[in-house]
Amino acid sequence: MTVQNAIPVIDLFAGPGGLCEGFSSVNDDEGNSRFSVKVSIEKDPVAHRTLHLRALFVSSQRGKAPDIYYEYIRGSVKREEFWRTPKSKKPLKKPIRGPMRGAGFDTSEVVDGWIRAALGQQKNWVLIGGPPCQAYSLAGRSRLRGKSPKDLKAFESDKRHFLYTEYLRIIQQFEPSVFVMENVKGMLNSTHGGSSIFERIMGDLREPKEGLTYEIRSLVVDGDELEPRDYVIQSENFGIPQCRHRVILFGIRSDVVKKTLNSLTIHACSC
Template sequence: MGKFNIIDLFAGCGGLMEGFLQTGKYNDVASVEWLKPQVNTLINRLETKWGVEDAKDRVLHFDLQRDVELFKGWYNDDKYGSSKGLDHFVELAGKVDIIIGGPPCQAYSVAGRIRDEHNMKNDYRNYLFECYLKVVERYQPTLFVFENVPGMLSSMPDGTPITKLIKEGFNSIGYEIVDNINKHALINVSDYGVPQNRKRVILVGINKKCNINIQKILKYFYEVILPEKQSKRKVTLEEAIGDLPPCNPIINEDAKLQKRISHQTPVCDISWHKPRYHNARDMKIFHMLAEDLQSGKCEFTDSKKLSELYEKEIGSKSPIHRYHVLRPDKPSTTIIAHLYKDGLRYIHYDPTQARSITVREAARVQSFDDDFNFIGSQGHAYQMIGNAVPPLFAKKLAEAIDELMDIVNKGARIVKEG
């Protein structure tokens, strides 16, 4: 059987696409992403790893909210240049079997709602799933894969649960998702070998035109097919990053230069294994907290104590505790895009290094291969990694989707022939 044709929406740097391509069972028709560093990174990966010669054309740098141009093409746009549009690439492929992707999650995340004075109710990103709907409706794939954060399960921007709006939206264009989203669709990627506790909602929708018992098949997917891809044990942080060379600090004693602290990084042929700059105050705190954990004293493992420490050292209060040392003997805590702003919640467990994790360490926690290169600044790289779907989980999900497609296609054929 040939490969399934897929379109990736809100593609980011390509974590989800990466996993699907690793299976060898899927053909990349097109991807859509509006942030330039992510676009450049995805293009580079498709060209250098997957041999996609026309990746610069297939990765559409565009805003999905401009759907007419997205489908038909746009020309000489000041920000987005020109493209023949999605219709062109779908026509070349012949059809679309699967659409994958997930709208930006900031408006659904609990952390985002805590930080926003209006609880994110006025954020336009609450309704970006409607852009996803329009693409699915236009190309009528057999199924879709919609990924997002657990916060969407409790998000109610206009008083109506966002899950209800999403379910009704997909139903209105002829697709079913599983009835009990909370029970079936919440997945922890650490169960699939990713060295990170990262829960995500994975919604799989099936086209009603298949004329099969969709709910029965979806429950079988979530209860049998996908769980069969789980790993036998959890992978720890130390297993993921422990073999990388240490980055030991060099502190310049010149008072005028104390604001910038550099690090000594041994010769390393692995890209992006270079820590960000930290000031002397933060390095002192990082060392203290990591040593406290390593020694077994654990005086600062309590969130209240960490909040008090933050207030004492920084001089201001915070609604959430800012510091966290990653535990070497457990999967990492969830890597989020906020990492690009600071690394206070991603402190390396080795007190002698007194730093937050490097881009490459963050990438490994997200299960990106070491040959995956991020195009852009250090901040861009952290942001891309934090927003990505872990490729290892994406691969196992893609393998499960391949099995699901086989069941759906066989079931639809039997119904049709019967």
């Protein structure tokens, strides 16, 4: 179930929906969803099909999807037949597919319209997402760089180094209370033009524009003076049966941090 005061979530560069799954699974003591994923935006058509299918399951009452859902999963019915059925046409959390700016398209106005419509009058919300990582991963960098000067030039000009700027643009435009950005561990030592990609991203996210700042926290290491490796989450340490290491940046808007600290101080003084 979803409660009216569930925190809105916008999922950018959603992929097949891993981060969305995590947020959708968080419930309060009464079993109500604490987060409401309003829209997932993804360019890749295969990933989008996964998002759409999963949305039907998650939005089904108590996670019980119609029988035809399981028939489709088993391969008993074709995709076209599955989506023609009334019970599968209107999942409550239908993700939106759309090409992202920086990948050969300029759809910022369209994307902004989707987000604006999804948020309505909500001011406190969460932005999540993982900009494409091919230019940061070790395998991707090896493949893209190649061995010739021509390959190196192509690597340096690859637009996927800077797809995070669309994520940054959304922060600048809509000023989420909180954001969670995920990427591969290779971004920590990836460089472009001789400078650190990670340092550039951290600088941009800490101060997306004049008058707007965020504190970037780690989900696994306390403190303010952190090393790049402190932002890495090793999934095998949290009950996941795979060695999947990812950089997770947890950003909190500075005024939200200040308000929270003031509230905690007042509460402590009244005890």
